[in-house]
Amino acid sequence: MKTAFAFAAMLTAAPFLAPLAAGQAHAADNSAPLRFVLIPKTVHPWFDKANNGAQAAAAMISQATGRKVEIEYRAPQTADVSSQNDIIERAIATHPDGLILDLLDEKGNRATMDEAVDEKIPMTVFDSLPPEGMDITAVGADFCEQGTMAAERLANLVGKKGEVAIMMGVPTAPNHTLRAECEKKVFAKYPDMKVVATGVDNDSIETAQKQASAIMQAHPDLVGWVECDASGPVGVGQAIRESGKTGKVKEVGLDNLNDMIQLIKEGVAESSASSRPEMQGYWAVVSAWQRAMGQKTPKYIDTGIDLLTSKNL
Amino acid sequence: MSLETTVPAAPSQQPPKLPPLKALVSRLAGNPLRGVIAALVIIFGASCALSPHFLTTFNMVIIARALAFIGLVTIGQSVLMILGELDLSVGAIGGLSGVVGGILMVQLGLNPWLALGLCLLMGGACGLLNGALITQLRLHSLVLTIGMAGVYGGANLVATKGVAITGVPRDITFLGRGLVMGVPVPFLVLLVCLAIVAFVMLRTPVGRYIYAIGSNPDAARMLGIRVNAIRMGAFALAGFLSALAGILMVARLGTAQPSIGDTWVLGPIAAAVIGGVATTGGIGSPIGAVLGAVIIGIIEDIIVLFGISPYWQSVVSGGIVVLAISFDALARRYLNRDAV
Structure with a gap:
C-alpha cells in the first residue's frame, strides 16, 4: 500500500519535474x-x-x-x-x-x-x-442554406403539398439542429405541407433505416423525406427501397457519401445537397x-x- | 492492508531460490497492485522514451486533468465491483447532474455553489434509487442499471432537448480549468476523494464489510452485516462521484453538454479490472482501479502523440488493455511452467 501511495505521489509531482517544453513550432525554420x-x-x-x-x-x-x-x-x-x-x-x-x-x-x-x-x-x-x-x-x-436547399427541392418535387418527414442527425450537434430548423421553416411556408414525423438517427445509417421504416408504416401517405446529416439519407433511402416505395416517396438527401451517390444513380433519392x-x-x-x-x-x-x-x- | 492471509513459512521449509526473472514475476503476480504498478512503470517509461512530447509539463497536466473525470467515476465503480455489483448508469447520472447544474445556474439563476451542492445530492439520490430498486426488488444490478441509464439519459434529453446550456458562471469554471501550483484542480479533487474512499475501504469496518459482502453475501448476512444498507450506500457513493465528475466537466467546458458522461461507462470498468478489481467481487482496491485508469489515460495520450490512425486506435488501446489484464494469468502460467 505504501508503494501505491508513493507512486500516486510521484504521479502528482510529475508535472513539476517534467521539462518545461519539448519542442516549439518550427514554421520559421524553412527546411523543416x-x-x-x-x-x-x-x-x-x-x-x-x-x-x-x-x-x-x-x-x-x-x-x-x-x-x-x-x-x-x-x-x-x-x-x-x-x-x-x-x-x-x-x-x-x-x-x-x-x-x-x-x-x-x-x-x-x-x-x-x-x-x-x-x-x-x-x-x-x-x-x-x-x-x-x-x-x-x-x-x-452555410448549414441553413444547405437544409433550405434540400427542403425547397423536396417541396417542388411534391408540388408543395402532402405529408413529409425530417430525419434529425445527432440532437446535440448544432449543425444538424440548424439544418432541421431551416428545413422546418421552408415547409412552414407552404400551407398544404405538413411535417408529420421527425426521426433521430444519431448519425447512424442503421438507426436511420429502422426509424424511417417505422415512420413510413405509421404514415402511409408520406410523400417525402429530408435529412440533417450524412448518414441519415443513406438509411432513409434504404428504407424507401426495402418498403417498395421508390418513386412514390421522394428523398432529397445531404452530402456526397458513396452510398448516397449510389442511391441517386438508382433513382431511390432524387438529389442531394452536398457540402463539398x-x-x-x-x-x-x-x-x-x-x-x-x-x-x-x-x-x-x-x-x-x-x-x-x-x-x- | 491485504485481506488475503499469508502463513509464514517455517524456518525448515525455506522456499527454493528462484531465478531473478522468475522471482520478479512471482512478486508481481502475488499482488495485483504490484502488477498494475509494474505495467504503469513500463508504459510510462516507454512513452517517455518514444515521444519527446510525452514528459512535458503541458502533457502531464493534460493527462492529470483527463484522468480526474474518469477517475472519479472509476472510484465509485470499483467499490461497487468489490461489492459484487455494477452500475452502468454512472455516465448517465454524471450527464444528468451536469445539465441539471447548468439549468439551475443559468436558467434559474441559482447561486452556483448551491446549484453544485444540489447536483451532488441529486447524483447521490439517483445512485441511492438504483440501490433501493436492486435491493428491494432483488433485481440484478447489471440489468437494472441498463434500464436506469436509459431513464437518466432520457431525462437529460428531455431537460435540454439535446442542446447544450451555455453561460455557466465563471465562479465555478475554476473547478474545471484552474491550476493550484501547476496541478489541475479536478486532479486534486480526485486525489482527495481517492484518499477518503481508500481509507474507508482499507481502514474501517465499513470497508471490511464491503469486502466480506463481495466475497460471500450470504455469509456476510449471517454475520449480521447490514448487506442491503451497505449496497445502497455504495450505489449512492457511485452516483455522488459521477455527479461530481459531471459538474467538474461542466466547469471544464463552460457549458452543460448533454453528451457528458457518454464515455464513462466501460472505461471505469476496464480500469478497475486492469487495477486488479475482480468482477466477481471481494478483491481489489480503489487505488488499483485508479492506477488502471492512469494506464488507460496514458495509452489514450500516446495514441494521439504517436499519430496512430484513428481506425487503429481502438485496436491498439484494446490490445494493451487485454495484455494488461492478462498479465496475472500469463505470469502464473510462466511460474508454473517448470512445476511438476
Whole structure:
C-alpha cells in the first residue's frame, strides 16, 4: 500500500519535474516539414473525404514550395466534446504548425482553444464556426442554406403539398439542429405541407433505416423525406427501397457519401445537397499554411453547396 | 492492508531460490497492485522514451486533468465491483447532474455553489434509487442499471432537448480549468476523494464489510452485516462521484453538454479490472482501479502523440488493455511452467 501511495505521489509531482517544453513550432525554420493536425468531429466517411482534400492540399503546397507539408489526421472515436478536447490538447502538446478543427461545440471547445492560443499555435476551423472573439478563419458552407436547399427541392418535387418527414442527425450537434430548423421553416411556408414525423438517427445509417421504416408504416401517405446529416439519407433511402416505395416517396438527401451517390444513380433519392467536404479540407489546409507563414487570412471561406442529381453525377 | 492471509513459512521449509526473472514475476503476480504498478512503470517509461512530447509539463497536466473525470467515476465503480455489483448508469447520472447544474445556474439563476451542492445530492439520490430498486426488488444490478441509464439519459434529453446550456458562471469554471501550483484542480479533487474512499475501504469496518459482502453475501448476512444498507450506500457513493465528475466537466467546458458522461461507462470498468478489481467481487482496491485508469489515460495520450490512425486506435488501446489484464494469468502460467 505504501508503494501505491508513493507512486500516486510521484504521479502528482510529475508535472513539476517534467521539462518545461519539448519542442516549439518550427514554421520559421524553412527546411523543416510543416506539420498540421486535422481533428474532425469523429470517425466518419464524411471526414475521410475532408481528409482527402487536406492531403491533396498538402501535396500541392509541397510541390509548389518544395517544403514538405504533413497532415496528421486524429479523429475522436465518439462525437463528444470532452473527447475532442482531449485530442486537441494532446495535439497541442506536440507543438504542430497549425491545428485544423471541426468543432463539435464552439463554446465547449473554447477553453481548449484558448490553450492553443497560449501556446501560439494557429488554428483554422472547417464545417463549423469559431468561438466569438477569436481571430480564426472558418472554412465551410452555410448549414441553413444547405437544409433550405434540400427542403425547397423536396417541396417542388411534391408540388408543395402532402405529408413529409425530417430525419434529425445527432440532437446535440448544432449543425444538424440548424439544418432541421431551416428545413422546418421552408415547409412552414407552404400551407398544404405538413411535417408529420421527425426521426433521430444519431448519425447512424442503421438507426436511420429502422426509424424511417417505422415512420413510413405509421404514415402511409408520406410523400417525402429530408435529412440533417450524412448518414441519415443513406438509411432513409434504404428504407424507401426495402418498403417498395421508390418513386412514390421522394428523398432529397445531404452530402456526397458513396452510398448516397449510389442511391441517386438508382433513382431511390432524387438529389442531394452536398457540402463539398474535400474542398473544405483543401482550403482549411491552405488557410492553415498561410497562417503558419504569418499571413492574414479571410474570416470566412465559403466552399458552397452542390446539388447532386443523376444528371450531373 | 491485504485481506488475503499469508502463513509464514517455517524456518525448515525455506522456499527454493528462484531465478531473478522468475522471482520478479512471482512478486508481481502475488499482488495485483504490484502488477498494475509494474505495467504503469513500463508504459510510462516507454512513452517517455518514444515521444519527446510525452514528459512535458503541458502533457502531464493534460493527462492529470483527463484522468480526474474518469477517475472519479472509476472510484465509485470499483467499490461497487468489490461489492459484487455494477452500475452502468454512472455516465448517465454524471450527464444528468451536469445539465441539471447548468439549468439551475443559468436558467434559474441559482447561486452556483448551491446549484453544485444540489447536483451532488441529486447524483447521490439517483445512485441511492438504483440501490433501493436492486435491493428491494432483488433485481440484478447489471440489468437494472441498463434500464436506469436509459431513464437518466432520457431525462437529460428531455431537460435540454439535446442542446447544450451555455453561460455557466465563471465562479465555478475554476473547478474545471484552474491550476493550484501547476496541478489541475479536478486532479486534486480526485486525489482527495481517492484518499477518503481508500481509507474507508482499507481502514474501517465499513470497508471490511464491503469486502466480506463481495466475497460471500450470504455469509456476510449471517454475520449480521447490514448487506442491503451497505449496497445502497455504495450505489449512492457511485452516483455522488459521477455527479461530481459531471459538474467538474461542466466547469471544464463552460457549458452543460448533454453528451457528458457518454464515455464513462466501460472505461471505469476496464480500469478497475486492469487495477486488479475482480468482477466477481471481494478483491481489489480503489487505488488499483485508479492506477488502471492512469494506464488507460496514458495509452489514450500516446495514441494521439504517436499519430496512430484513428481506425487503429481502438485496436491498439484494446490490445494493451487485454495484455494488461492478462498479465496475472500469463505470469502464473510462466511460474508454473517448470512445476511438476
